[in-house]
Amino acid sequence: MPAHKFPGVCPGPFKGRLPLLLTALLLLLPALCCLGACGGGRTYPGPEHPKTARSWVEIRDQQVVRQHYDYSCGAASLATILHHYYGETVAEKDVVEFWLQQRAQEQREAEPMMSFSDLQQYAATLGYRAAGLALSLDSLAQLRRPAILYLEVRGRGHFTVYRGLDQRFVHLADPSFGNQRLKVERFQQLFHTRPDPKLPGRALVLLPPQDAPPDPAHRADFMQLTPFPAAYQTLYHRAWGAPTPLVRNW
Numbered sequence: 001m002p003a004h005k006f007p008g009v010c011p012g013p014f015k016g017r018l019p020l021l022l023t024a025l026l027l028l029l030p031a032l033c034c035l036g037a038c039g040g041g042r043t044y045p046g047p048e049h050p051k052t053a054r055s056w057v058e059i060r061d062q063q064v065v066r067q068h069y070d071y072s073c074g075a076a077s078l079a080t081i082l083h084h085y086y087g088e089t090v091a092e093k094d095v096v097e098f099w100l101q102q103r104a105q106e107q108r109e110a111e112p113m114m115s116f117s118d119l120q121q122y123a124a125t126l127g128y129r130a131a132g133l134a135l136s137l138d139s140l141a142q143l144r145r146p147a148i149l150y151l152e153v154r155g156r157g158h159f160t161v162y163r164g165l166d167q168r169f170v171h172l173a174d175p176s177f178g179n180q181r182l183k184v185e186r187f188q189q190l191f192h193t194r195p196d197p198k199l200p201g202r203a204l205v206l207l208p209p210q211d212a213p214p215d216p217a218h219r220a221d222f223m224q225l226t227p228f229p230a231a232y233q234t235l236y237h238r239a240w241g242a243p244t245p246l247v248r249n250w
Contacts, residue, residue, distance in 0.1 A: 059179065060177075060178035060179055061178045061179070062179060063080070063084040063173060063179075063221075063222055064080055064084075064161075064173045064174070064175065064178050064179060065077075065079040065080040065083060065084070065091070065092055065175060066092075066175055066176075066178065067092060067175035067176060068092060069096070071111075071112060071113045071114070072092055072095075072096050072114075072175070073113070073158055073159045073160070073175045073176060074095075074113060074114035074115075074118065074119055074148070074159040075092045075093075075095035075096045075099065075114060075119075076092045076095075076159075076175030077119075077148045077159045077160060077161045077173075077175055078090075078095050078119045078122065078123065078148065078206075079091055079092045079094070079095055080146075080161050080173050080175065081146050081148065081161060081206055082123070082126070082128075082206070084173075084222055085145070085146055085219055085222045086128075086206070086208060086212075086219075088126060090126075092175075094122075095114075095119070095122050098121075098122045098125070099114055099118050099122070102118065102121060112157075113157055113159075114159075116130075116132050116148075116150070116202070116204045119148065119204060120132070120204070123206055126209075127208075127209035127212075128206050128207065128208060128209060129206070129207040130204055130205070130206050130207070131204070131205050131207065132202070132203075132204050133147075133202070133203045133204070133205060134194060134196065134199040134201070134202060135199055135201050135202075135203055136198065136199055136200065136201065137165075137184070137187075137188060137191070137201070139199075140162065140165065140191075140201065140203065141165045143162065143203075143205070144223070145205065145206075145223070146161050146162055146163060146173070146206075146222060146223065147161070147162045147203040147204060147205045147206075148160070148161060148162075148203065148204040148205075148206075149161070149162050149172075149191065149201070149202070149203050150193060150201075150202040150203070150204075151190040151191055151193070152190060152193050153190055158176070158190075159175070160172045160173070160174045160175065160176075161173040161174070161175075162203070163179075163222065163223055163224075164223055164224070165184075167184075168183065168184060169181040169182060169183060169184065170182050170183075170184060170187040
């Protein structure tokens with residue numbers, strides 16, 4: 001008898017995938033129930049094991065200043081490092097307003113985005129030294145502090161914040177997409193913007209004022225790599241046929 005005459009059989013686009021989808025749903029059910037019951041970030045402490053549920057948006061945007069304008073990725077990247085790594089009270093709009101004032105005073109023509117020089121000037125107003133570097137992927141991996149990177153994404157310049165590197169991914173605090181992991185191969189395509197094959201990438205590193213306190217506690221967790229358990233990553237990919245939200249192919 002044809003399959004469509006049996007009750008409960010789903011012909012069409014889900015044919016052959018129903019067992020896999022049901023398995024994925026059952027495995028995801030505890031996490032979904034926790035999110036539904038707890039909400040984003042609410043805590044229900046138990047006698048011994050308090051737990052806090054966080055939404056994907058909270059994980060994605062943790063310690064990232066998001067950009068609000070097409071041209072402000074540089075301002076948001078600088079604000080991310082100054083605020084979340086060095087503890088300064090700096091917002092994206094502070095950097096944007098400074099840039100617009102400087103551009104008016106110098107009577108510069110309209111520019112599509114900020115430059116490393118613009119970001120250096122703002123950092124200097126707070127006593128920070130900003131060093132522009134030409135470097136390779138190996139040199140980038142040796143950095144022990146965040147850096148603003150210049151990428152070319154689909155033919156357009158873009159600034160983002162480097163958080164770390166492992167064998168497979170480069171971890172970014174991106175002003176457009178939040179915390180992201182790019183495969184190393186794809187990252188190199190975006191990062192190699194200089195004609196020098198030995199030093200193909202560009203970065204801006206901020207150094208604190210000489211009288212700054214040594215390594216405050218809030219710096220330690222900024223350079224931790226984007227948390228996402230491998231089991232959930234595999235499950236998400238099988239259930240939805242797409243990479244996890246924190247793994248992006250730009």
